[in-house]
Amino acid sequence: MSEQCAFRVEHDLIGDLRVAAEAYYGVHTARALENFAVLGRPCHPELIKAMAAVKEAAALTNRSLSALDAEAATAICEAAREVSGGLLHEWIRVDGLQGGAGTSLNMNVNEVIANRAAERLGFRKGDYARIHPIDHVNLHQSTNDVFPTALRVAALRLLDRLEARIAGLQLELQDKEAAFSGLLKMGRTQLQDALPTTFGATFGAWAEAIARDRWRVFKCKERLRVVNLGATAIGTGVAAPRDYIFRVVGALRDVTKLNLSRAENLLDATQNVDVFVEVSGILKAHAVNLFKISSDIRLMASGPRAGLNELALAPVQAGSSIMPGKVNPVICEAVAQAAMAMIGHDAAITAACQSGQLELNAFLPLVAQSLLDGLTSLIAADAAFAERCIARIGVNAAEAARQVETSWAVVTALVPALGYEEATRIAAAARGTGRAVRELARETGLIDDAELDRLLSPATMTHLGAAPRPFSERR
Template sequence: MTARIEHDLLGDETLPESAWYGIQTLRALRNFNITGVPIHHFSDLINTLTMVKEAAAEANYELGLLDCKKIKAIRQACQRIRDGELHDQFVVDLIQGGAGTSTNMNANEVIANLALITMGHQKGEYQYLHPNNDINKSQSTNDAYPTAARLAIVLSTQALVHSLNSIQKSLDQKADEFADILKMGRTQLQDAVPMTLGQEFKAFSVTLGEDIERIKEACTLLCEVNLGGTAIGTGLNTQRSYAAIAIEHLSRLSGLPVKSATHLIEATSDMGAFVTISSIQKRLAIKLSKICNDLRLLSSGPRAGLNEINLPAMQPGSSIMPGKINPVIPEAVNQTAFQVIGHDLTVTMAAEAGQLQLNAMEPVIVYNILNSMKMLSSAIYMLDHRCIRGITANKAHCHNQVKDSIGMITALVPYIGYDNASRIAKHALVSRSTVGEIILKEKLLDEATLNHLMSPANMTGPMEAAL
């Protein structure tokens, strides 16, 4: 295999000719082998890195800092990478020292070498187009990397929102399908008051739908970037109009409403938007886990549990117990939720760990948020397609549980009084009689009135009119 030699301030290194990255990426490969998850695991981050580099180059060209030949080659290189070329050359581990410098240089070097080939030169002939002098012109890692990371997170929310919209639609369909199935509602795992199974599934839909709006709000914060601030937000090594021009091009390239942060020094060290989106991911994870807990409870049994719904059978559940089917899809979502909650704790600690004008812990923040985004999107898709859509209801069993429950006595309190209701509930529990049988026997209500009060419409919502 042929090789090439590159030089930096630490000396010379030999790179295989197949490598499109350069010497600084090679050093990072040796230094950081933490997660085994390289940049190319997240294509959105690669794409936004090229958008930032192209936008910066466009601004530099307009300001007379890059010539026509260089800007054309940089444009072509960035577009080819966004089209899917050379993603495997983004090889640096997501967790790294240097506040993202290795990620930034990996992008600079790959873009430079691809552009050099376009210009008719060889990889590593940086005298014609340099990773730092040209690709990184008017930039620092401290503004280029977080800008790319923010936009990558925004783009990655698209898959999550799509999954949420899809599962919300599936839950709404189940709510309609189960609208007339009366069942017992429960608080503290004890019988409470009747409801419909449709109402229960509609509540699942609404709680997940709320987070779609929260994600959109967080994306607005993430689109406020510090590009043009360079090292600490002062804009050193840029021309006065550079930031505005670069952000205009970045907005065009990304299709996102990118705008400059109001105070670039503050924006360079502030992790607030990252903390916000991570918190929303945690909130969503908690909601999903709660829903999956409910699905597992509602389907428990089938003979010795609640057995109100049936989850679709995905695989045999035991190596020793024949016929056992486990709720494996909700269980997997539960575990995903636990991991996302842990990611949020990491983001919280890393966001707090910044000092003075920079937070050097941004790589672990970005790694955890992008990981959570991918995990949540996949888990929700799995829950939707391999569980929710196949759920069926045990209608007769649900109705019988309501009929036999003492929980329905709550609906009668306004008509027979709390003391009578408490006494009848206790009597029904001991005697195994139904609430209705005791009330009729004691002539507290006539049969017509009792039937009206205990109709599904009256027991699952406000009464339409007084008797």
């Protein structure tokens, strides 16, 4: 193919620029590809899909107002649906981190939809006489209302998936809570033996933390349902008809099937993006819980011969290229890293959101990339944690029971019967001699075997609260 055929020439404010003839994007995207190569990868696919949904809603609204003729509006909507369905993404190439508050992505989507719509009507790519990226696809819009609205739509869709994954993880933990309810283990504080508990109680505590995360995610979605579409440049709706402003969010609600509403104060919704900090903080809280639980499991499964060896993880891959037979807790480690990444994303989101100035925040591309990447990682991490770790986890019950029996920490259970001072003397003797607490307590003559059996039984040691004998009944 000759050079003349391989390129077309398009024009913008800066001047003429050659664009690949087969490209669905145009001059604005080509400029952005020259200017931005920061992240090295395109915007998140869910953001691209959401941008296309906004374009479809705008076209439908403009058609209802006769601002677009039926043929043009239909072609734009059909092209937008292709992008929403995951097609043509190879042509939406602008870098995820870009200047201009997201203008490059907005124009990239405008150009791809315009060229695809024109192609549907029999026109060549780059011929914008019938369907123009700005005059038709971007009609009555600004990047400043399209981009943050699309980000909210993308985040809501991912939050729905995350909530489902959190629910699955919660269910697996609750299943293990029931399955392991009667299996005793040593509880620890500051990594030292403390008091006995059960594996069921341990998994139940983790399940409760994850349940809180599920509720937080469910509630935070309400914050994102309020959008500023129709606000155009700064929130005043300049260049957009009043009827468009009042109708377009309803059209987007129909397109996305999400319960969206227009912000009452469009200036506030355009310049203040604290909602993303709030949502990110909730995701960070979930990440903290994921990290803590995965870290606990790694520790409880350590060894297996020279560690705690309380939990048995399903082997999912060989652990070492040099140590034969070694199996590592790789799922827990991957989950922990996803959690760390979200905590990092939260810091980036906080910095970006606080950096808005006057009527606009120019750093929403960083917010979008961090928030959507964090959500995607958490969704995958929750799924892997539930399906490849928690669902397949086992308990080394005999080893855990041995640890409880040989630990002098169980002496705490004897305090109601013997008092703190006598129990302390027994603990010191057990620590110094290595003898069992039960044996040393029996030798004091202050407690009989029946009472020892009762106080050191799993039921008594893990029962909520204690029922000490009156002092007068003690020997």
